[in-house]
Amino acid sequence: MTDPLSHSEQTSELSINNNLEELAKRHGWSFEVISTLDIQIHYPSNTIEEDLLYVIQHWGELLQYTPQERSKFGREEEYYHLHCVTNYKIGQTFRCFIPRALVVNPTGLVITSDLEIIRQSLDGQKININLKARQIKDKFNDSKILSGTYVSLLSYWSHSLNFAHWLMDCLPKLALIESLDSNAKKNLKFIIPDGSPPYIVDSLKLLGIQENQTIQIQEESITVENLILCRAAENPGRPNKMHFLAIRNKLLTSVIDAESVRLSFRRIYVSRSQSSRKIVNEAEILQILTKYDFEVIHCEKMTLAEQIILFSEAEIVLGSHGAGMYNQIFCNSGTSIVEIYNKEYWYHSSRIISNFMEHKHWHIFGENISSDWETWVDPLKLEKVLSLVLHDRSSKN
CATH class of the missing domain: 3.40.50 (Rossmann fold)
Incomplete structure (x- = not known):
């Protein structure tokens, strides 16, 4: 996997942590595995003969190229996702309590007070950050550290304020805190994208999170007293089915009586x-x-x-x-x-x-x-x- 920082931005003071579980053991932080590595199988989409022939024609052209060359093409490289049985590896999901953590806007990248960049906070994406080690040190020494315990609902695609990514990448993180003590959950605060549209606020309300429990980052980063880092998926657009359905069902039952019969008409x-x-x-x-x-x-x-x-x-x-x-x-x-x-x-x-x-x-x-x-x-x-x-x-x- 590629390092999330470009080579030019890595310094002797900033380090990249690839294994948060080991780091948590070393510091005595709470780390809980919610689900282990799994394989999710997805079946083909259906279409008409004309479009299937179109795909076969373009697919045949692609097979003449190496995988590296194929990656330079557009939508054609993903035809197999539609027309084949595909297996996606779904990585381990977990939650980890990190004291004094810096959260970078808008991606949710997490940096510890020891200047360790938590790669597993990036949802498998490569990213560059503009913050340098001295700036990060200053932020940890700043008196503006936000008190309390926070859950970050930012993701790699937070900047787009995209409804699909909010459903698939962000909200499933909330499934990872369901087993927390109810009193502990009441005191949590949630980091959401700056300029969040109504559907973000509304979805959180339906899940029992009020607007006064949320904070929208407007700065380049914020530093919080305690952070619960929830990793609900290894890659954007590849949600863990268990977490995805848990949030879906909770949203549904918050609006519709679970006992009512919903007719599909x-x-x-x-x-x-x-x-x-x-x-x-x-x-x-x-x-x-x-x-x-x-x-x-x-x-x-x-x-x-x-x-x-x-x-x-x-x-x-x-x-x-x-x-x-x-x-x-x-x-x-x-x-x-x-x-x-x-x-x-x-x-x-x-x-x-x-x-x-x-x-x-x-x-x-x-x-x-x-x-x-x-x-x-x-x-x-x-x-x-x-x-x-x-x-x-x-x-x-």
Whole structure:
């Protein structure tokens, strides 16, 4: 694994710690393993023949190159994630109590008072920091050390304030403190990204964390009296299923009575007409969706609680790849997810959620028509995949 600091930034005073468990033993800090290393298996997404042939064609071209050369390509290198059974190694998850810790904004990188950089706070990412050893020493000697015990909910992608990464990388960290004493949990404070949008504050409230328990870092870094470092995943976008589902279930039951029967009857189209990466021929697409009784929703106009209720009632969710589609975590098992990918801009992480939730994941590729990834969708392809989805659902009933 690559060191998180570039060579030019490493000094004799700063060191990189690769094994927090050993460091904790040496200092007498509390270190608790929550889950051991595991392998998570994810199954292929479904599509129509036209898009499968498109993938095979481009995949064949890629096989002519070395892995290093393939990594220079765009989305094509990830086709196998969609169309093969894939195994992801999920590293050990843990929580560790670290006294007098410095937390770097916005990534959540942690540095101890002995000037040791905790590599395991980086979620497997390489990163450079601008702070030098002298600056870090000054911050530990500063009288502005924040008193109390803090949990950092920052991640490598905190700067993007991305709903998907908040769900997949940040919130699962809260599952690691569930076993703490209830009185101890009441006194915790939580570090969240600067400029946090409403869904961050709302999700924490649904999980029992009030706004006065949170702090948004506006400085380059802060130093806290005590830090609970929660590592819920080894890499961004690769959540541990156990922690992910624990938080999902808690969010769901905070809004919906656990004893109520949630019927899956709604067909939802998640529109991006008021966001970036629009579908340019959406009016044409809506004519098709109307025939199949889809309702059009705009997630950005809804509260998180409203989205939870809506998606918990869905039998089919269709839309472009984007934040709104990640609300599928609130759907019941057996829901059909139909994702429209721009050939030049797509990620397969929602397929991971579909596997966690036992959803049936489908996809089709649209054509990229602009530098900001606006998409044109072939109406015939869309209608074809919808007929397959509906046939699949009827054959199971």
